[in-house]
Amino acid sequence: MIEILLIVCAPLIGGLIYGLERKMRARMQNRQGPPLLQPFYDMWKLIDKQAFIINPYHTILGMMHFISLWMVVAFIILGENLLYVIFLHLLSSIFLILAGFSVKSIYSHIGSNRELLAILAYEPILIMLGVGFFILNGSFDISVIRENSPALASLFLLFLAFLMLIPIKLKKSPFDASEAHQEIVGGVEIEFSGVFFEFLYMAKWLEYIFIYLLLMLFAGDNILLGTGLFAIVFFLVNLVDNATARIKMSHLLKIVLGIGLTLGMCNLIGLSYV
Amino acid sequence: MSIYSTLIAAPLLFAVLVFVGTRRVRDVLSAIFIVILGALSLSNIFSFNAPLEMSLPETFHVLFILIDVAVLAYFLWQGALLKHAYVIFFALVQILLYGAVMFLSPSIVSGDIFVDDISAVMLLVINIVGGIIIVYALEYIENEEFTSLKKNGFIAMLFFFLAVMNFIVCTNNIEIFFLLFELTTLCSYILIAYRGDALSRKNALQALWMNQIGGIAILAALIFSILQYDTVYFDVLIANSNPLYLLPIVLLAIAAFVKGASIPFDKWLLGAMVAPTPVSAILHSATMVKIAPYLMLKLAPAMSGFVSLTITLIGTFVFFSASLLALSKDYFKEILGLSTIALLGLMMALAAIGTPEAVTACLVLIVFHAISKALLFLQAGILEKNFHLKYVDDINGLVNHAPLVVFFIVIGFASLTLPPFGAFIAKFMAIESIAGEIIHNPLYAFALIFLALGSVFLTLLYFKVVTKLFAKDADVKSRHVEISKFYTIPSFLLVFLLLIGMYISFERAFLSSLEIVVPLVLIALIPALFSLLLFKKAHRVKEYNCGEKDDIQLSMYYFHMPRRVQITLTILATLGMWILLLGTIV
Amino acid sequence: MFNLKKYRKKSPWILHYNAGSCNGCDIEILASLAPKYDLERFGVVNTGNPKQSDIFLVTGPVTLRSRERLVELYMQMPEPKVVVAVGSCSCTGGVFRDMYNVEDGVDRYIPVDVYIPGCAVSPELIIDGLVQGLEILEQKTKEMEKPLKLFKESTCEEGIVNRRDTALKVGKIDEKN
Structure with missing residues (x-):
């Protein structure tokens, strides 16, 4: 029952996290920042706006992105197969990319393009993460991973690699070239407006939930450790976001693939020796 | 008999x-x-x-x-x-x-x-x-x-x-x-x-x-x-x-x-x-x-640890490098060809692992790869015959003229990468079986990396092509090109086979029905409902081009693949074969 | 059913367009978004995308070259929307008034809701103007708002409003009068 409740509330919790993050970033810059519930105000306002569409495919694909992402979060909460969750997440990203390519807009195309490259950077690491958990627990099932003791120590290098991909997924500096706010006007999301943009906006909140739920897996059955991890990583990601500049997509690929794959590889080889 | x-x-x-x-x-x-x-x-x-x-009787011999x-x-x-x-x-x-x-x-x-x-x-x-x-x-x-x-x-x-x-x-x-x-x-x-x-x-x-x-x-x-x-x-x-x-x-x-x-x-x-x-x-x-x-499947039971590992590494390496090379290609059939080479590498790697799970994965991949590739090549033929198109860059906005062909191509590509189609399940099982092998021999971790990178490259490749099809002009009433029934009926049969395969794959309980059916239904239904409710009220508007009003032409993007990369990959693969051969002799 | 309208003023997203300004006002707009004046505490986000914004901040006296884009951007903003003319130039033409290559102010082309004078405008004034604009935004309806010039009536097919090519391109006939 609690799972159903969590699944239904997932976008709301994501919105709260997003609000908290905006507040926190503002405090780090020594300003007051928007209210905590700002994302929800945005949401109501977007529903109230006149809706525009370019073509039906574009809009429907955007909605499919949101729904499949919600599905991903639901499956993590229900404790389904981790590998399946990762691939379903890939599917949801693909929907977004197809949406971006389905309109004749330069920025949208560039954004989708960069999104594809970002997938190239983080997807192998996610798969390795899944395999790391499999070697440790003998199963891909998230419910099994949650029942076992914390994997943080044994998967520490993979944990570091995972930290690198959080900014990519959450569109944070230095790895936010795929959205690149003013540079390519938000990339994929540029042609969405009104209530249809709302779906993408909420999908962004769900992305927070997805990433932080994956992060919590490192804590296994230790809820206290999980909360601690969440708090520390949340702070760290925002600190890095405030302190770094955006880097180019090719650098992103080199850095994330180079360092991430090496770390993951060392960890997997180490695991099989232990 | x-x-x-x-x-x-x-x-x-x-x-x-x-x-x-x-x-x-x-x-x-x-x-x-x-x-x-x-x-x-x-x-x-x-x-x-x-x-x-x-x-057989002696005369046959x-x-x-x-x-x-x-x-x-x-x-x-x-x-x-x-x-x-x-x-x-x-x-x-x-x-x-x-x-x-x-x-x-x-x-x-x-x-x-x-x-x-x-x-x-x-x-x-x-x-x-x-x-x-x-x-x-x-x-x-x-x-x-x-x-x-x-x-x-x-x-x-x-x-x-x-x-x-x-x-x-x-x-x-x-x-x-x-x-x-x-x-x-x-x-x-x-x-x-x-x-x-x-x-x-x-x-x-x-x-x-x-x-x-x-x-x-x-x-x-x-x-x-x-x-x-x-x-x-x-x-x-x-x-x-x-x-x-x-x-x-x-x-x-x-x-x-x-x-x-x-x-x-x-x-x-x-x-x-x-x-x-x-x-x-x-x-x-x-x-x-x-x-x-x-x-490979036939030989697998006889392979020793060294042979099996080397063949798996070569196979996954081929999977990785062929899909990497395909990224720089423009000719539709060449893209399909390189992806065949890649997937065959994966099949051989899986066959060489030889665990029951890997063998099942290999068979599933053989079946679904055959169906999907047949479907895609039939479409390549239709594109050549009816539309005189050979290069991916020319298929811009095909969805305006031939929605059916686009549908088949999208299904074909999706069935090679995405859940819940058969080839996806095979890839899923491939990762599972390689992960199982890493426990025994850490060198399989390289196979895993090749597999992970290769599958991402392939996804990138397929959707590079698919997105080209989707570049649609808004609400344009377009001319439809008649396609012969002899062309469409085989394609429909193949799609039908894919669907049957999907049914079988969750009959065998690789994934729970919850994991397959629920996403499909929700992803298909909810947007349809919303679109019915909201599209009438929505205004049609132009794309944002910084307020410019001129028409723009968007082309395909390519990945530049220097020749030395190609040569390096070939040399590495050849080296792998020699290691396999010499290692066995020694 | 609670009133959605009251959330409009809690989340104004702005689009900033420079219609030939000397960049003085633009710097001030950015200054008011930066930590010292912190416009974000009102929920303001500088989207840079007309399709997701509510408030159109225009600076500059509208040069001939920028007219088309001004109208196009205006048409691409979904209603309800508010136009704020920032700086003397965009209010009246300022020091450029009556020059051969400028139109005298934004209101020749699109209806303006709030005028913020000043050369350059101070951030305090911008904040004040924006807050005024929010009051107006709350009262507006979702009726389509039309530019004053360079505009062709939008077509409506099968109940779907098409505003694709409603903003005209400046062509053979120059519309300056």
Whole structure:
């Protein structure tokens, strides 16, 4: 029952996290920042706006992105197969990319393009993460991973690699070239407006939930450790976001693939020796 | 037994019958034959209970030797006629080695025919997918400008190919296997050179000499097998195999790499693009290249740790590098070809791992790859015939003109990568089985990295193409191009097969129904509901171009692949093969 | 059913367009978004995308070259929307008034809701103007608002309003009067 409740509330919790993050970033810059519930105000306002569409495919694909992402979060909460969750997440990203390519807009195309490259950077690491958990627990099932003791120590290098991909997924500096706010006007999301943009906006909140739920897996059955991890990583990601500049997509690929794959590889080889 | 002899004899018979009568008679007869073949292979897999083993009479063996000599002589003649040094050289080597094999007389005998469940699955793929492609070819070849004799010859060749393939997955005798291997080489040579222009000839000869390397490898394997194990039968060889003396097995595996067009032998499959599209379709999906994973599956039980690991690493490396190379390509068929090479590498890697899970994954991949690739190649043919499109960059906004073709292409690509289609499940199981191996041997972690990177590259590749199709002008009323029913019906059949496959894959409970059905339903339904409610109220508006009003043209993006990358990948793959060979000898 | 309208003023997203300004006002707009004046505490986001914004901040006297884009951007903003003319130039033409290459102010082309004078405008004034604009935003309806010039009536097919090519391109006939 609690799972159903969590699944239904997932976008709301994501919105709260997003609000908290905006507040926190503002405090780090020594300003007051928007209210905590700002994302929800945005949401109501977007529903109230006149809706525009370019073509039906574009809009429907955007909605499919949101729904499949919600599905991903639901499956993590229900404790389904981790590998399946990762691939379903890939599917949801693909929907977004197809949406971006389905309109004749330069920025949208560039954004989708960069999104594809970002997938190239983080997807192998996610798969390795899944395999790391499999070697440790003998199963891909998230419910099994949650029942076992914390994997943080044994998967520490993979944990570091995972930290690198959080900014990519959450569109944070230095790895936010795929959205690149003013540079390519938000990339994929540029042609969405009104209530249809709302779906993408909420999908962004769900992305927070997805990433932080994956992060919590490192804590296994230790809820206290999980909360601690969440708090520390949340702070760290925002600190890095405030302190770094955006880097180019090719650098992103080199850095994330180079360092991430090496770390993951060392960890997997180490695991099989232990 | 009668099923198998019919499966082999019927296409042979029809290959002769095709020359009799008018086009209409030919088409009706072909359709009937294909239905019969499909039904037979289906009934075979349903009634399959125990492996069947039997021998062929001595007269057959004599006949086979005669055909073998004739085929090798034909190769030599072609080489001499067209003055191609490699072809002559390899044909001579083969004739010498074949003579040597004839002089050796092994004493341990077994059945010539051996059909197990893997063969049954292969038969299903060959006959059903191959049959559908032939139906398509009937229409396709009519749109080419050849004499009716040559057109009939084309259909006859395709049927002959099916017969050879049906035989090759049933045989247990390596000598007969060699004969059939050479016959598929012959078929592909004739089909690739079918158009008769200079480029076709050149590519056909390339396919010929590369495949002859495979033939040499098989003959060498035969000689070593006779010397060491005193047998020419797969089952005896595999049952008695000694981990310290695996040379025959490794040589056969190298023959599989050649047939599977793994890097560095990839050139011949890419060269085969010049042939009429049904040839590519049948080479890539149902026949020829599928010999490779089949042979690996057969050999897997005999492999030692070293051999299995090396083949897995080579296979996954090929998967990785072929999909990387495909990213820089523009020619639609070439993209499909490289992705075939990549997936064949993966299939061989999975077969070499040899755990029950990996074998299932390999079989699932064989089946679904065949269906998806057939579907995609049929669309490539339609694009060429009806729209005169060959390059991905030109298919801009195809959804405006041919929504059906776009639908098929999208389904084809999606079924190779995304849940909940069969090939996805195979990839899923592949990761699971490789992950299982890492526990025993950390070197499998490299295989995992290749697999992970390769599958992401492939996704990138497929959606690079798909997105090009989707670039749609807003709400434009567009002209529709009529597409012949003979083209669309085979495609629909293939999509239908994909759907059946989906049903089967969760019948076998790889994933819970919750994981497959719920996303499908929700992803399909909810947007439809919303769109019904909201689209009427929404205003149509122009794309944002910084307020500019001029029209823009958007092109495809490419990944620049320097030549040295290509060379490095080829060298690494070749090195892998040598390590495999030398490591076994040492 | 609670009133959605009250959330409009809690989340104004702005689009900033420079119609030939000297960049003085633009710097001030950015300054008011930066930490010292912190416009984000009102929920302001500088989207740079007309399709997701509510408030159109225009600076500059509208040069001839920028007219088309001004109208196009205006048409691409979904209703309800508010136009704020920032700086003397965009209010009246400022020091450029009556020059051959400028139109005298934004209100020749699109209806303006709030004028913020000043050369350059101070951030305090911008904040004040924005807050005024929010009051107006709350009262507006979702009725389509039309530019004053360079505008072709939008078509409506099967109940779907098409505003694709409603903003005209400056072509053979120059519309300056």
